[in-house]
Amino acid sequence: MTTAPRIDQVFDFDALLTEEERGWQQKARGFAQERILPIIEEDFENKHFRKELIPELGAAGFLGMHLKGYGCAGAGAVAYGLVCLELEAADSGWRTFVSVQGSLAMSAIYKYGSEEQKQQWLPGMAAGELVGCFALTEPQGGSDPAAMSTVARREGDEWVIDGAKRWIGLAALADVAVVWARVEDPSGEYGEGARAVRGFIVPTSTAGFTATAIDGKLSMRASVQCDIDLDGVRLPADAILPGAAGLSGPFGCLNEARYGIVWGAMGAARSCLEVALDRSITREVFGKPIGANQLTQAKLADMFLEVEKGTLLALHLGRLKEAGTLTPAQISVGKLNSVREALEIAHQARTILGGDGITNAFPVMRHAANLESVRTYEGTDEIHQLILGRALTGLNAF
Ligand SMILES: Cc1cc2nc3c(=O)[nH]c(=O)nc-3n(C[C@H](O)[C@H](O)[C@H](O)COP(=O)(O)OP(=O)(O)OC[C@H]3O[C@@H](n4cnc5c(N)ncnc54)[C@H](O)[C@@H]3O)c2cc1C
Structure with missing residues (x-):
């Protein structure tokens, strides 16, 4: 039997990152593996949000990590995206926490708040001592x-x-x-x-x-x-936040959070692909691994294609964000694509896992269920289609 390569090594994605970005990714992957994965199935089952992890996320520098000063890490957009990806590979709920705290609540105060408001709230929120x-x-x-x-x-x-x-x-x-x-x-x-x-x-x-x-x-x-x-x-x-007047205020924050989702959903997708790939090699039916069937390989190939395309798109959007040129329509391309494809990948992974795939022995149904929320919040598929339709035609169909 051949040994399957780690899927994130096939495209040598790491070579496209700086050492600092790889460092953030490793830290987030370690956090997800050590602090979230061991407890997440139990927490999902028991509807339990483990708030004691919040200061740990703060200590790791993940909260408002793309903001500068006020105790925030001042990291780049790609580094932040990689953290979102690794956290969501464990569970969308924890990436959501980081998004709500950092991209929404902290970003609102950072972008539109007075100096006094920033001093009052941001350091505690960055440390995970205060929740927004x-x-x-x-x-x-x-x-x-x-x-x-x-x-x-x-x-x-x-x-x-x-x-x-x-x-x-x-x-x-x-x-x-x-x-x-x-x-x-x-x-x-x-x-x-x-x-x-x-x-x-x-x-x-x-x-x-x-x-x-x-x-x-x-x-x-x-x-x-x-x-x-x-x-x-x-x-x-x-x-009152002095710097925000009109709906452009909240939309400025939503765009930050939508950007994180472009990466995060690909984390959930990668997790689903990894378990499906592993199972396709170890599970034998009709006297051979299910992964030896062309139909299974076609599914795996299509899943892999979308994980790679989605992650490369996220990286491209991240570089545009760092250059200061990322537009809302480009974010809509990423949000719509990442979540839609991640859901399809989760569904395909479930078929490869067979009956066992509906149990919590695998993370796939949990990811699929979570991704239904991700599909709806921060602009539904339809809202992003309308944004893109308007960008393409110049006609507002909302
Ligand atoms: C888990 C979760 C976390 C959330 N967190 C937050 C949060 O922290 N803060 C916050 O403010 N909100 C939050 N939300 C809310 C989220 O942003 C909304 O659910 C989302 O904007 C959709 O609104 P709605 O649920 O009221 O659906 P509706 O607006 O009622 O839409 C229902 C359906 O109609 C479609 N639709 C609506 N208008 C059109 C149209 N013109 N053309 C075609 N289709 C259309 C929609 O796409 C959707 O499919 C969260 C939601 C969830 C599920």
Whole structure:
């Protein structure tokens, strides 16, 4: 029997990375193997989010690692992508944690916050001592944030926020929430017109803020998403993020998180391919390894093709990001492709594993279930198709 090569060595992908990037990847791979893989099946089964790992992720430098200063690592976009890939190869829930904390909550404060806000929140969040969440989606439909109905009214020197948010990652355990709301300010000082969308930094201990974990999830079971109720939440005047006016604010953060998903989903895909490949060599049916059948090899070849293409695309987008030229439409290409192909790879891997593939002896069904969430958040397939359709035709079909 021939020995199968490690799939990430076939294209010599490592040769395309710097030593520093390889170092980040090794660190994340080690963390995933030592700290997440041994417990993830149990946590997924028991719907348990192991929050004690958060300071360890902070100590490893993974939280807000692409940001500079304030205790953040200041790493490049490719290094961050590789960390997302390695964490999601273990479980999408842990890559999601890093995305919500670093790409969404911390990025919002970093990009749009005052110096005081950055000093107050970012070092603790980078260390994993404080947890942040990013509250944009509302119960009536996440695909159209322009229809937002959460309102921030100006009353004297205070803001008063009323509304509801849904599907907000980490909210029940977060120390701070970045809440997006439509401003009602009679003075017209904030935003274009009196109803611009603005971001607010809301300590979750503020009266009127209630987060309730959403139960019954068959996906992302080892992580936490919540409903948030905002009932007369009173905040000081300086709770507003001064640098963000309108929906370009939250979209600037979503693009950061979408970029991480381009890489992360390929981690889940690689994990599925690895176990399918291993099983195809060790499992014998009809007196020979199932991998000796041309039909199985065709599946493996197609899965391999998409993992390689998707990872190379992620690297290309990472280099564009580092050069400062990455566009939202390019991110949509990557997000749509990575998640769609990762799901297909998970489904094909499950067929190769046969009946055993539906059990938690293999990570494949867990990845497939998680990827259903990844397909939906940060812009559904359809939303990214609409973004690309608009970029191609110049016609807005939303
Ligand atoms: C696990 C998980 C974690 C999440 N974390 C966060 C978070 O931390 N913060 C946050 O703010 N949100 C978060 N979300 C919310 C997520 O971003 C939304 O679920 C997503 O935007 C889709 O919104 P929706 O679920 O309301 O679906 P809807 O908007 O109701 O869409 C339903 C379907 O209709 C389709 N559709 C809608 N409009 C069109 C159109 N014009 N043309 C064609 N098809 C269309 C959609 O593509 C989708 O298939 C999370 C969601 C999940 C599942």
